[in-house]
Amino acid sequence: xxxxxxxxxxxxxxxxxLFSRQGKLRLQKWFTAxxxxxxxxxxxxxxxxxxxxxxKSCNFLQWRDLKIVYRRYASLYFCCGLExxxxxxxxxxxxxxxxxLLDQYFxxxxxxxxxxxxxxxxxxxxxxxxxxxxxxTSKASVAKSMEEADSLQETMEEYLNKPTY
Amino acid sequence: xxxxxxxxxxxxxxxxMTPSVRLQEMIRVIRSARTxxxxxxxxxxxxxxxxxxxxxxxxxxxxxxxxxxxxxxMLGYPAHFGQMECVRLIAxxxxxxxxxxxxxxxxxxxEKQDASLLITNSIKNDLSHSSQYVxxxxxxxxxxxxxxxxCRDLAPEIERLxxxxxxxxxxxxxxxxxxxxxxxxxxxxxxxxxxxxLLSEKNHxxxxxxxxxxTELCERxxxxxxxxxxxxxxxxxxxKGLVTxxxxxxxxxxxxxxxxxxxRILRLLRILGHNNDTASDAMxxxxxxxxxxxxxxxxxxxxxxxxTVLTIMDINSESGLRVLAVNxxxxxxxxxxxxxxxxxxxxxxxxxxxxHNAVQRHRGTIVDCLxxxxxxxxxxxxxxxxxxxxxxxxxxxxxxxxxxxSVCPPELRSQTASGIFNAAERYSPSKRWHIDxxxxxxxxxxxxxxxxxxxxxxxxxxxxxxxxxxTVHKLYRALIKDIAQQSLVQVACxxxxxxxxxxxxxxxxxxEPVQVTEDDILDALETVLQSHMSSPATRGFALTATMKxxxxxxDNVDRIRSIxxxxxSCIDLELQQRAVEYNALFKKYDHMRAAVLERMPVMDxxxxxxxxxxxxxxxKEPDTSxxxxxxxxxxxxxxxxxCDLLDLLxxxxxxxxxxxxxxxxxxxxxxxDLLDLLxxLEIKPVPTVSVYEKNGLSLKIQCDKQTETEVTVTLxxxxxxxxxxTNFTLQAAVPKSVQLQMKxxxxxxxxxxxxxxxxxxxxxxxxxxxxxxxRIRVAYSNQGAMHQDTVQIDSFPSAACQPSFSPx
Numbered sequence: 001x002x003x004x005x006x007x008x009x010x011x012x013x014x015x016x017x018l019f020s021r022q023g024k025l026r027l028q029k030w031f032t033a034x035x036x037x038x039x040x041x042x043x044x045x046x047x048x049x050x051x052x053x054x055x056k057s058c059n060f061l062q063w064r065d066l067k068i069v070y071r072r073y074a075s076l077y078f079c080c081g082l083e084x085x086x087x088x089x090x091x092x093x094x095x096x097x098x099x100x101l102l103d104q105y106f107x108x109x110x111x112x113x114x115x116x117x118x119x120x121x122x123x124x125x126x127x128x129x130x131x132x133x134x135x136x137t138s139k140a141s142v143a144k145s146m147e148e149a150d151s152l153q154e155t156m157e158e159y160l161n162k163p164t165y
Numbered sequence: 166x167x168x169x170x171x172x173x174x175x176x177x178x179x180x181x182m183t184p185s186v187r188l189q190e191m192i193r194v195i196r197s198a199r200t201x202x203x204x205x206x207x208x209x210x211x212x213x214x215x216x217x218x219x220x221x222x223x224x225x226x227x228x229x230x231x232x233x234x235x236x237x238x239m240l241g242y243p244a245h246f247g248q249m250e251c252v253r254l255i256a257x258x259x260x261x262x263x264x265x266x267x268x269x270x271x272x273x274x275x276e277k278q279d280a281s282l283l284i285t286n287s288i289k290n291d292l293s294h295s296s297q298y299v300x301x302x303x304x305x306x307x308x309x310x311x312x313x314x315x316c317r318d319l320a321p322e323i324e325r326l327x328x329x330x331x332x333x334x335x336x337x338x339x340x341x342x343x344x345x346x347x348x349x350x351x352x353x354x355x356x357x358x359x360x361x362x363l364l365s366e367k368n369h370x371x372x373x374x375x376x377x378x379x380t381e382l383c384e385r386x387x388x389x390x391x392x393x394x395x396x397x398x399x400x401x402x403x404x405k406g407l408v409t410x411x412x413x414x415x416x417x418x419x420x421x422x423x424x425x426x427x428x429r430i431l432r433l434l435r436i437l438g439h440n441n442d443t444a445s446d447a448m449x450x451x452x453x454x455x456x457x458x459x460x461x462x463x464x465x466x467x468x469x470x471x472x473t474v475l476t477i478m479d480i481n482s483e484s485g486l487r488v489l490a491v492n493x494x495x496x497x498x499x500x501x502x503x504x505x506x507x508x509x510x511x512x513x514x515x516x517x518x519x520x521h522n523a524v525q526r527h528r529g530t531i532v533d534c535l536x537x538x539x540x541x542x543x544x545x546x547x548x549x550x551x552x553x554x555x556x557x558x559x560x561x562x563x564x565x566x567x568x569x570x571s572v573c574p575p576e577l578r579s580q581t582a583s584g585i586f587n588a589a590e591r592y593s594p595s596k597r598w599h600i601d602x603x604x605x606x607x608x609x610x611x612x613x614x615x616x617x618x619x620x621x622x623x624x625x626x627x628x629x630x631x632x633x634x635x636t637v638h639k640l641y642r643a644l645i646k647d648i649a650q651q652s653l654v655q656v657a658c659x660x661x662x663x664x665x666x667x668x669x670x671x672x673x674x675x676x677e678p679v680q681v682t683e684d685d686i687l688d689a690l691e692t693v694l695q696s697h698m699s700s701p702a703t704r705g706f707a708l709t710a711t712m713k714x715x716x717x718x719x720d721n722v723d724r725i726r727s728i729x730x731x732x733x734s735c736i737d738l739e740l741q742q743r744a745v746e747y748n749a750l751f752k753k754y755d756h757m758r759a760a761v762l763e764r765m766p767v768m769d770x771x772x773x774x775x776x777x778x779x780x781x782x783x784x785k786e787p788d789t790s791x792x793x794x795x796x797x798x799x800x801x802x803x804x805x806x807x808c809d810l811l812d813l814l815x816x817x818x819x820x821x822x823x824x825x826x827x828x829x830x831x832x833x834x835x836x837x838d839l840l841d842l843l844x845x846l847e848i849k850p851v852p853t854v855s856v857y858e859k860n861g862l863s864l865k866i867q868c869d870k871q872t873e874t875e876v877t878v879t880l881x882x883x884x885x886x887x888x889x890x891t892n893f894t895l896q897a898a899v900p901k902s903v904q905l906q907m908k909x910x911x912x913x914x915x916x917x918x919x920x921x922x923x924x925x926x927x928x929x930x931x932x933x934x935x936x937x938x939x940r941i942r943v944a945y946s947n948q949g950a951m952h953q954d955t956v957q958i959d960s961f962p963s964a965a966c967q968p969s970f971s972p973x
Contacts, residue, residue, distance in 0.1 A: 025239060033275045033310070040241070058503040058541040087475075088508055089468035090428045093418060096464075115196075116189045118239065119232055122268055130340040131308040133377050136370040137425045138415045145333070149298045153261040 012132040013091075014066060014081040015042065016125070018114065021075050023047050026114050027121055031132035042081075050077055060088050073099050075111045094134065101128055104143050123149070188232050195240070208242055219250050228254060228265045235265075235272055248273050248280045255287045260299065263291070267302040276312030285315050292322045297333055300326075304337040308344040316345040320352050327359045332368040339363065339374030343381050353382055357389055364399055369416055369423055372403070376429045383436050394437050394444050401451045404430050408455055419463035431455075431472040438480030445481040452477050456489055467497070467505055471512070478516055491516070491523040498530045503539055510534065510545035517552045528553050532562070535569045544577060551584040559592040563602060571609050578613040582606050586618065596629040597675070600636055604653070608643060611650030619655050624768045626660060634673040637664040641681065645689055649698050655706045658693060661686060662710025663765060666717040683718045687711065691728065701737055708732060708740055712747045716762045726751055853881065857943070857956040861886030862915070864943065864956065874934065878927045884915035886947065893945040895925055900938055904930040915945075 018027035025043060034042075049063060050070050061068040063081075069091045070079040078095045082088065099109070101124050106113040114121050127142045127149075129135060136142050191211055198204035211233060218230040231250050238244035251273060254266030274281040284306075291303035304326070307319060323345060326338035342356045360382060363375035383390040407422045407430075416423035434452075438445040452473055461467045470493060477490040497509035510531065517524045531553065534546035547569070554562045563585070570581045585606055593599035603622050606614065626636050640657040648654050661668060665686055672678045693699050693707040708729070715725045729751065732744035750758050857864035867879040884890045893913045899905045910925040931937055939958045944951070 025241070028239065031309075033277060033312075035277065054538075056503070056538070058507045058539045060504060060507055060541060062541070062544075087428055087432075087468055087472050089464055089471050089504065090424060092504070093424060093465050093468055097418075116192055118236060119265065119268060122271075123264070126305045130305055130337055131344040133340050133343065134373055134425050135336050135340050137373055137423050138369060140415055141370065145298075145301075149260075149264075149301075152296065152298055153264060 012083060012086070013129075014083065014132070016129075017043060017046065017077075017079045018121075019043075019047055019077050019079070020111060021051065021072075021077070023051060026076060026111070027118060027125070029122075029125060029129075046079060046081070050079055059092060069095070071095050076114070094129075097139070098125065098128060100139060101142055104139065105146060188229055188236070191233050192236060195236075204240075208237055208240070212237065212242070216246060219247070228259075228262045231265050231269050235269055238272060244273055248278060252280060252283045252287075255284050255291075260296070263299060263302055267306045270306055271309045275310050276315075281310060281312060282314065285318055288315070289319060289322060292319070292326065297331060300330075300334055301337055304334070304341045308337070308341040311341075311344060311348065313348045316348045316352070320345055320349070320355055324355055324359060327356065327363070332366065332371050335363075335366070336368065336370035336374045339371065339378050343374075343378050346378075346381050346385065350385055353385055353389070357382055357392075361393070361396065364396060364403070369426055373426050373429055376400075376426070376433050380429070380433045380436060383433070390437065394441065397434065397437055397444050397447045400430055400434055400437075401448055404434075404451055404455070408458060418465040420460050421463075421465040421469060424465040424469050427455075427469045428472045431469070431476050435476040435479050438476070440481065442481050448476075448480070449483060449486060452482065453486055453489065456486075456493060464502075464504075467500075467502075471497075471508055474512060478512070478520075487520065488523065491520060495527045495530070498527055498534070503537070503542055506534060506537070507539075507542050507545055510542070510549050514545070514549050514552065517549065521553075524549075525553060525555075528558065528562075532565045535565065535573075540574055540576070543573065547573075547577060547581060547584070551588060554588040554592060556592045556594075559588065559594060560598075563588065567602070567605055567609070570606065575613075578610045579615075582610050582614045586614075586621075596625070597632055597635065600626060600629060600632060601639075604639060604643065607650055607653040607656070608647075611652045614652055619652050622656050623659055626656075627765060627767050630767070632675075633660075633664045634667040634670070635675045636660060637668045638673050638676050638679070641668055641686070641689065642679075644693070648693055648696055651700050651703050654693055654699065654703050658690065658703070658706040658710040661690065662706075662713035665710075665714045669718065683714075683721045684724075686714065686718075687721055687724055687728075690714075694728070694732070701739060704737070705739055705743060708743050708747070712743075712750070713762045715751075716759050856958055857941075857954070859954060860947070860952065862890060862943065862945065862947075862952075864941070866958070874931050876929045876931065876937065878929060878939070880925045880927065880941070882915055882923045882925075882943075883919050883921075884917055885919050887917055888948050889917050890915040891946045892951075893923055893943070896942045896944075897927055898940045898942075899929060900935055902931070902933040902935055903937065904932075906930075 013031050015031060016027070016029040017025065019025050025047075028039070028043065030039060046063065046068060049061060050068065053061075053070075059069060059071055061070070065084065067082040067084065067086060067088060068079065069082060069088050070077055071092060072078075078099065080091055080095065082091060102109045102114070102121060105120065105124055106117070124142070124146060127136065127145050136145075195204060195207050195211075198207055215230045215234050215237075218226050227250065231247060231254060234244050234247040234250075238247075247269060251266050251269035254262045255270060257263060257266065270281070270284055274284070288303045288307055291299050294300050294303075304323075307315065307323075311319070323338050323341050326334055327342060330338065346353045346356065356378065360375060360378045363371060363378070366372050366375065379393055379396070383393050404427065407427055410422050413422055416426075418424050421427070434448050438448055455473045456470065456477070459466050459470050459473070461470045474490045474493050477486050482490075494509045494512050497505045498513075500506055500509075513524050513527070513531070528550075531546055531549050534542055535550065537543055537546065550562065550566065554566075566581065566585050566588070570578065570585065573581055585602065589599050589602045593602065600622075603618070603625070607618070607622075626633070629636070637660045640653075640660045643653060644657040644661070667673075668681050668686060669683065690707050690711045694704050694711075699707070711725055711728055715722050718725075729744050729747045732740050733748055735741045735744060750761065754761075853865045853867050855863060855865045861884055863883050863885065865881045865883075867881070869877045869879075871877055880895060882893065882895070891914050893910075893915055895907075895910065897905060897907060906928040908926040908928070910923055912923050915921060915923050927939075929937065929939075941956045941958065942953065943956070944953045946952070
C-alpha cells in the first residue's frame with residue numbers, strides 16, 4: 001500500500017474521461033504523458049469495459065494495473081483511472097463534486113451543455129483539479145473563480161484597451 | 166459612470182459572444198452528419214477553414230478557430246497543425262486568447278512535442294502577471310504538461326509563488342510543485358522548507374495541496390520523511406479540528422467536513438506512522454476517534470472511514486485499534502452498498518495473511534458474497550474465500566466453492582478451478598475426498614482446468630491404491646454419462662485401461678454395485694474413440710486403454726484385436742502409429758504382451774524436494790505422504806508413460822528392443838530395478854552397527870556400497886521400553902557435495918519390548934568422494950512426551966563401510 005522513491009506516482013489519477021452511452025468521447029484529461037496511440041487504445045478499452053456493465057453494478061473495476069472508478073450521470077459516464085494505492089470511495093466523491101460544479105455553472109447541466117461548451121467544462125475542471133490532485137475543496141470558491149475568470153474574458157479587451165497582437 | 170459601464174458590458178457581451186456561436190454552429194453541423202463519411206467531409210472543410218484563419222492572423226477569429234480545432238481533435242481527428250497556433254495565442258496579451266491557447270497546449274502539446282518548449286518563456290512571463298487568473302493558467306498548464314526541462318527552468322518561480330502569494334495562487338503553485346518533483350525528483354529539496362510552513366495555512370485548498378506535497382516529498386526521500394514526522398502532532402490537530410468542528414457549509418459533504426482533506430491527511434499519517442512507534446502512538450487517539458465518530462451512512466463518511474482503516478492497519482497501532490479496524494471492515498461487508506462491500510473485501514484481502522483469525526470470523530459473510538450479482542464483487546469474494554480455506558473449514562468451504570463453480574461467470578471459472586485444486590491439495594481430509602473433489606471439478610468445468618490436472622490426478626489415483634476400485638467405478642459412470650469434458654474422459658480412459666479388472670468385479674465397498682460387462686467397457690471406449698467431440702489426445706488415451714484391457718479381460722480379446730487393427734489405417738498419425746504398434750504386440754510379440762501391459766507401479770510425484778540431488782547440508786524430510794515403502798523410481802508423468810510405452814516398442818516393424826531409458830522398461834529389467842532399490846535388504850550379510858542408544862531407543866545402521874560413489878545406508882530403529890514409541894521421524898543431513906535421497910520409512914510406530922523395528926533407507930551419492938559424514942536427528946513421542954536428539958556419524962570408511970560415530 002506504500003510506495004517507494006523512484007519517480008512512481010502512487011497516489012494519483014492517471015486520467016479522467018467523460019463519454020456518452022453510445023461511446024462518444026466528451027472530455028479527456030490525461031495526467032501522465034502518453035502517445036496519441038496509447039491514449040486512443042486506453043479510451044477504447046476502458047469504454048468497452050464500462051459500457052457493458054449492468055445498471056446496478058459495483059462502480060469499481062480492475063483493469064491492467066489500474067483501478068477504474070466510474071459513475072453514470074444521465075447519459076454520460078464519468079470515469080477515472082487510479083493507481084493501486086488510491087481510495088476509490090473518495091474518487092466517487094470527486095466525480096460527484098465535478099458534476100455538482102458543472103451543474104452549478106450551467107444550471108441543470110445535461111450532456112448537450114458539455115458538448116457545446118466543452119471548453120468551459122475543461123476550464124471548470126482546471127479550477128477543481130490540477131495534475132491529478134484536488135486543488136480546491138470548496139464548491140463556492142470554484143464557482144467564484146470561474147465567474148471572475150469569465151468576466152475577465154469578456155471585458156479585458158475593451159476595458160483595458162490592449163493593442164491587438 | 167457605473168451605468169455607462171453596465172451598458173458597455175452588456176454591449177460587449179453581445180458582440181464578443183457572437184463569434185463563439187460559430188463554434189457552436191460548427192458543432193451542430195458536425196452532429197447533424199448522418200454518416201461517418203459525411204462527418205469526415207465536414208471536418209475536412211472546417212479544418213481547411215481553420216488553417217486559413219491561422220495563416221491570416223485575424224485576431225478576433227484565431228481563438229475561435231483554435232476552439233473549433235480542439236473540438237475536432239476530441240472527435241479523434243488529427244490536429245497537430247494547431248500546435249504553433251497555441252504557442253502564438255499563449256503569447257497574446259488578451260485573456261480570452263491566452264485561455265484558449267493554454268487549453269490547446271494542454272490538449273495538443275505534451276512533453277514529447279518539440280513545440281512545448283516554445284511556451285516556456287510565455288509561461289515564465291505569465292507566472293509574474295498582474296492578473297492572478299493569467300498566473301493560474303500558466304501554473305495549471307505547467308502542472309499538466311510540463312516536461313522535465315521546463316520544470317527545471319521554472320522551478321525557482323514556482324517556489325517563489327509558494328511563499329509569497331495569495332492563497333488562490335498558492336494552492337495551484339503547491340500542486341505545480343508536486344508535478345515538478347514527479348518529473349525531476351532532485352528538485353524536491355527546493356520545496357521542502359516551504360512545504361512545512363504551508364501546514365499552518367487556514368485555506369483548505371492550500372492545506373490540501375500542502376499535504377499532497379509533503380506526502381510526495383516523504384515518499385521520495387526517507388530523510389525528509391524522518392523530518393516530517395515532527396509534523397505529526399500538527400496534522401493530528403488539523404484532523405481533530407475537521408472532525409469535531411461544527412457544520413461549515415463551505416466544505417461540508419453529507420455531514421463530513423472536507424472529506425477530501427481528511428482522506429489526504431490520513432494518508433500522510435499512514436506514511437509517517439509506518440514502522441515507527443512514536444509517530445504511531447501520537448496518532449492512536451485520533452484514529453480511534455475518527456473510527457468511532459465518523460458517520461458512514463453516505464459515501465463521504467465511508468471514504469474517510471476506509472482511509473482510517475487502511476492507516477490503522479499499516480502503522481504500529483495497538484491491538485485494540487486493529488480489532489476496531491477489522492470490525493469496521495466486517496461491518497462494511499454487511500453494507501447494502503455494493504461498492505462498500507467490494508472495498509471491504511479488497512482490504513480484507515490485504516490483511517488476510519497477517520490477521521488471519523480476525524478475517525476468519527467474517528468468513529460466512531464473505532462466502533455469501535459469492536452469490537452477489539456483480540462480477541467485481543464475486544471476484545473479490547472468490548479470492549478472499551480461497552485465502553480463508555484452512556484444514557478446519559475445508560469441507561464446508563469446498564461445498565460452497567463447488568456450488569460457486571457451477572454457477573460462476575465464465576471468466577472466473579479457471580481461477581476457481583485452480584483455487585479449488587490448490588486448496589484440495591493442501592488440506593484434503595482424505596484421499597477419497599480429494600479424488601471426489603477433483604472429479605467434481607472436472608465434471609463441472611473440465612474445459613477450464615490447466616493441462617497438468619490430468620497427470621496430477623492420475624498420479625493421485627495411483628497412490629490411493631485402496632481406492633482404485635471405487636475410483637474406476639466412479640469414473641466409468643461419469644464416462645458413460647457424458648464424454649464432452651476432455652480432461653475427465655482422459656482420466657477415465659486411463660483408469661479403465663489400468664483397473665478394468667476391478668471394474669468387472671462389480672462390487673466395491675464404497676459405491677453401489679453395478680454389473681459391468683466387458684462389452685459395456687469396450688462400448689464406452691469405442692464411443693470415445695469414434696466421437697468427434699474427442700480430441701486427438703483423448704482418443705490416444707482411449708486406444709491405449711483398450712489395448713491394456715486385452716490383458717485384463719478374458720472373453721473379448723478378439724474385439725480388442727479388431728479395434729486395434731481398424732485404427733491401423735486411421736488418418737490421425739498418432740493413433741495410427743499406436744494402433745500399428747499394438748497390432749505388432751498382438752502378432753509378433755504376444756508373449757511379451759502381458760508383461761508390457763501389466764499394472765503400473767505407483768508414480769513418484771515430480772516436484773522439487775522429493776527428488777534427490779537437493780543441495781544437502783540441510784535437513785531432509787523423508788517423504789511420508791507415499792504409503793508404499795518401495796518406489797520404482799519412476800519420475801515422469803503418466804502421459805509420458807504412455808508415450809514411453811511406445812518408445813519401448815520402437816518403430817513399426819523393428820523387433821522389440823529394450824529401451825535405454827530406465828523409466829520405461831517394464832520388461833525383465835524392471836525386476837532388477839526393484840531389487841536394486843531394496844538395497845540394504847540384500848541377501849548377503851551386511852554388518853550392522855549401533856550408532857545411538859538412549860532412553861530405550863536404539864538406532865543401527867547398515868552400510869552397503871553400490872558403486873564407486875553410491876552408498877546405501879539403512880537405518881534401523883528399535884524400542885526396548887515398556888511403551889510404544891510413536892510419531893517417530895528421522896531426518897538426515899550430509900556434507901554439501903553429497904546427494905541424499907531418503908526413502909519412505911517402513912512406519913512411524915516402534916512397538917515396545919523390541920517386538921518390531923522401523924527401517925528407513927537412505928541413498929547417498931558422493932561424486933566428489935569427500936569423506937562421508939551424516940548427522941541424524943530423531944524425533945518421537947513416548948508416553949505423551951516429545952523427544953528429540955541428534956547423532957553425528959563422522960566417517961564411513963570405504964573399505965569395510967564401518968562407521969565411526971559420536972553421539973551429540
